[in-house]
Structure formats: structure tokens, C-alpha cells
Amino acid sequence: MSTTAVVEAVAVSQPGDTAEEKVFVASQWQLMWWRFRKHKMAMAGSIVVVLFYLIAIFCEFVAPYDPHEFSARYVYAPPQKIHFFDEEGRFHLRPFVYERKMKRDPETLRPIFAENTSGRKYPIYFFTRGPKYEFWGLFETDIHLIGLGPEPGKGTLFLLGTDRMGRDMLSRIAYGARISLSVGLIGVLLSLIIGILGGGISGFFGGWIDTVIQRLIEFLRSLPTIPLWMGLAAALPMDWPPLRVYFMITIILSFIGWTGMARVVRGKFLALREEDFVLAARFAGASEMRIILSHMVPSFLSQIIASLTLAIPGMILAETSLSFLGLGLRPPVVSWGVLLHEAQNLRTVALAPWLLLPGVFLVITVLAMNFMGDGLRDAADPYAR
């Protein structure tokens, strides 16, 4: 908005015109929020993203079972249906699942699961007691979001089916969310740090340093990432502990991923360096550090956050692809890519299509984050028209 337009708008607005006045006195972040709120898809995306990160943070609580608990009796059990009406059509306010009988196909010896509607009904409880777990390594508890209560007997609650070892897919997806979503977040933060260093140095000093860093960025961007990632990930020793592999994979991903971030930071530095308010701060005797931290950074922070959000899905997809190929994280670590690795065999998928469910969660996450990032990018500069 140009200055004259602001003056006109102020002249037009009456003292009682509160909505207009609110816009004039609102802070930058408030304006962004108002603009972001209008973007319906972005709002929906944010809700999904927040929900998924909550699942990732509290996965022990969300998962009804231990993700490593296996049982030969429930191999490739399909997802169980939740019922509100029983076999006589009576309505139950508390949903329940039926007892299941496993038979074997006489020809293929493949297990077949059938609901036994005349058998016991197992009501589903919320905030109920289940298997014990250690919450964040802080204290031991056994409260779960859903479950069959403290006395499940022979009842099972496999809402998303089980895998080849009879492990509950829902629990595994919830635990996988913790790894997959945090790889994206940590990877993006790492690439932000490298990107700010690289881009900041490049944009601030200029000259030959700028040329060298820009050449390096162009170089890294011209490489096909997957073969390079595959090569680096395959070089990790097999006998490393899972945690170290996890961090190395994250570092490998951000080693190439930082270039996009560096470009954004450099562009902003170059553009803002010429702004009047930077010149004014310099005349007022502010130190370079102060100019950067308290004048320049706040004015492009929102754009950085938007590009960060748009970079996370790429990281998550990269980790998933690598683990899917068996070159990234490896069992016993549970990530969505590790889970999808089990779905690589076509015949297995045809038998148990629910093994592809981690992929559905992956796609929803990526889409939600893309929408949220789009909304953030549009809202990041609230003064633009």
C-alpha cells in the first residue's frame, strides 16, 4: 500500500470505524494471522499437521499396543470393524468390536479371520488402561487413548490390521509418525542453520565469497538427489545403533537440502540491505549484529517460516523413500518408510492391502503441509496486495 493510499484511507475512516482502525494499529503478526485465517485449505492443512504432530509427540498414549509386540495368532489380520449396532440391531452408545475366529484356508493354509457375531462383544473404552509403557522415559503409566479396558481377555483391537508378525498397524503408524515427522523437522532446522550461515555469508559479504557459495549451491541443485542420498546412506555401517543412523540420515538429507534455504536467505539479505530502515539504523549507530538481528531478521522471519514449512514434506518424503528402499532407517526403528518397506512385495500387498496405510498417512501429511505452507507464504507479506 502506498503512502498516499494510507493517508486517504485514514482520512476516510471515521473515529467510530473500528474495523478499519484495527487494521492500522495491528501488528505485523496479527495481520498475517488475519490473512492466513481466510485461506480455508491452509487452515484445514494446519489442523491436520498439528493433529499429526500431537500423535507423534504422544504416540505411546495414542497407540493401543506396543509396536513391537508380536503374536503368531494374528498374522495379517485385516482391520476390525467398529460396531454401534449389534446383531439384533440394538444401538450401543459405546462402540464395540466382535470376537474374531481365525480359520485356515484349506487350500492355501492362509489365515482367514471372521467376526463371530454370536460371541463376546468387546466394548471400546477411551482413556483406559492397557499395556504398560514409559512415557518419554520419565514415568511409567498404562493409560491409552483407546483400548479394550484393563481386562481385554482374548479380545483384540486392530483397527488398521496387523502385519506379517501380527503387530498392530495403528500402533506402528503412530510410533512411525514420531520418527518420520521428526526427521522432517530436525532435517529442516539443520538445513536452516546451514542455509542461514551459507546464505547470510553469501548475501552479506558479496564479492568472490558470494560467487563461490552460489556456484556450490548451483552445483548441489544440479545433482539428482536420490542416487546421491542412496550412495551416502548405503555407506553408513550396518552395525551402528539406530539413534546414530537416524541422526546421520537426517544430516545427509540436510546436507543437500540446505541450498533452497540459503537461496531464500540470501535473496532477502540482498533486498533488505538497500532498504531505508537499514540505512537509518546504520546512521543511528547500530552495530552490524544489531542491524541483522533486530531489524533485518524480524522482517523476513515470516518468509523463512513459510519456506521452512514447504521444505518439510520434501525431507519426510526423502526419508521415507530411503527407508522404503532399505537404505535409510532399519528395523527395529519404526518409521513410515520402514513400514512401507514391508509392502514392497506385490503378493503381500494383494493379501494385505492395509500394509499400504502408512502411505496414506504420508500423503495426507505431505498435502496438509503443502497447503499450510502455501497459506503461510501468501500471508507472510501482509503489506503486499
Next chain:
Amino acid sequence: MLEYIIKRVLLAVPTLILISIISFLIIELPPGDYVTAYVARARDAGEVVEESTIKMLRAAYRLDRPFLERYFHWITGILLRGDFGRSLDYSKPVGEIIWEKLGLTVTITLFTVLFTWVVAIPIGIYSATHQYSLFDYIFTVIGFIGAGIPNFLLALIIMWLAFAYLNAEVAGLFSSEFVNAPWSLAKVIDMLKHMWVPILIVGIGGTAGLIRTMRANTLDELHKPYVTAARAKGLPEGRLILKYPVRVALNPFISTVGYYLPGLVSGALIVAIVLNLPTTGPMLWQALLAQDMYLAGSFILILSTLTVIGTLISDLLLAWVDPRIRYE
């Protein structure tokens, strides 16, 4: 133009050198080296390997020399003699194994680029000229979903659906009777029949992005005064759009092709692994899993080099289409 070509080609040289260094680093990264792996295999097979043999082997492969010397030996071997080193798994020179696979990879990538263009350009133009129409929305949604589904998952889903409901195998690039057959016209036709699946899967992500680019570019041009002027002079709408705004909108479009190419190569690689195509993807994957590093490193080197050359060609194309770039 000639000056620009020379400048641009010279710029690619340091990039290629860096790529070769990184590829060699990847070859050297895993703990142990070619000889230790070789000896371990021989011992597993029950052979007796003497210390003196190991020493001789190390000297023969120059593993006792410093890194830089080994690198120079490796890269000059490739450049002067086409010698990529030996594959541990196949006990053959790497050069003998890779070329046929590489040909198929390049073919699939080229067809995919063509596919994305043929689909993205008309849809982009249509979406721009019919902004906010029903089809514009449909294409936008398809585009978002196409960009959101990783292509290995798409490959899995298509394979599963074809297997479970059509009882068809979409994996592979040839029917079983052609897999080991020598090249013939019938084999080429058979290959083309199978190729649309990987092309579609790899292309869909890139197509989604290119549709957005084409739509935005055309929209930028549509409301410029020269379009109004041409319309006022009575030019038919179809010719007008194709001749002016689309012509201008294509420039940034060509420049983004270079930007999409690395992603395309990456995508083709994973899809090839899932679909088990006889291209570089599954072979690189096997080599990495088996830590057959000369083979893996050569693939990474060649794939990256091809990508850089592809980007170079797209840059030169852009300069040819848009004279402003030549004189920058």
C-alpha cells in the same frame, strides 16, 4: 550465440569435476576397501588367501597410495580408457555391465520429459484461458495430489490395483519371451507397450508442477496490452493466444526443465526399483545394498553427469529461444 555456448560449456566443467570427486568419495566411504571385501568373499567361499596375495592385490589396485593419486588413476582410467573399475558382484569390468541399462534409462527419461510437455503445456494454457472454470479446478486438484503422492507409492498402488483387479503384472519392461531375446523390432514394440506405466508414474509429479508454471506464466501475459492490441486488430482468439502470450510464456517454462530434470532422474530411479525395470535404478540399488562400490559409484557418476548435460542442453535451448539471455 557461439560465445554464450562456449561460456556455458566451460561453466559445466568444474561441476563435472566436483561430481567425479563426490562419486569417488562415495566409492571410498564404506569401511574397508575393494580388496578387503574381495578377500572376505573368497574366504567365505572356502578359499585360502595368503597375506602376500593381499599385499599384491592392494598394490595392483593402488590401495596403498594416497587418496588423490587413487582418484587421478580412477578418473584418467575412465576418461582415457573407459575403464570404470571392476564390479565385485559380477566379477566383470563395470563398463561392460552398465551401457545397456543406461540406454534404457535415457530412453525412459526422454519419453517422460516429452510426456510431461505434451500433457502440461496444453493443460496449462487451457487452465490459464479458462481460469476458475470447472476443469481448471479439477486440474488444480489433480496437480496437488500428483505432487503430494511420492512416485514410489504411486507405482506400488498401480501395481497392486493391476494385480488384484485386472490380474495383470505391470512390472518389468518386457514380456517374458523378450527378456533375454536379442534386440529386434518386435522387442522394441513390446517395450513401448510396457513403457507407458513407468512414464506415467514418473511424469505425473513433474507434470503437476509444470502445469502450475505454464498456467501462471500464461496468466501473467494474458492481460498485457499487446494481447489487447492484437485482439483489437481482429486476430482470431486461438491464433492470438498461441502466437503471442504462449510464445512468451514458454521461455521460463524451458528454463524450469533444467530444474525438473534432477528430480525426474531421481523419481525414475525409485520407480524403476519398485517396478523392477531393467534400467540403472535396480542395479544401482543392488550394488549399494551389496556395497559393490565401483559399480554404484560409476552409476552415480554417470547419472549425475547426464543430468548436468541435460541441464546444459536446456540452458542452451533457452538461449536459442530467448535472445535476451545470450546478451546478458
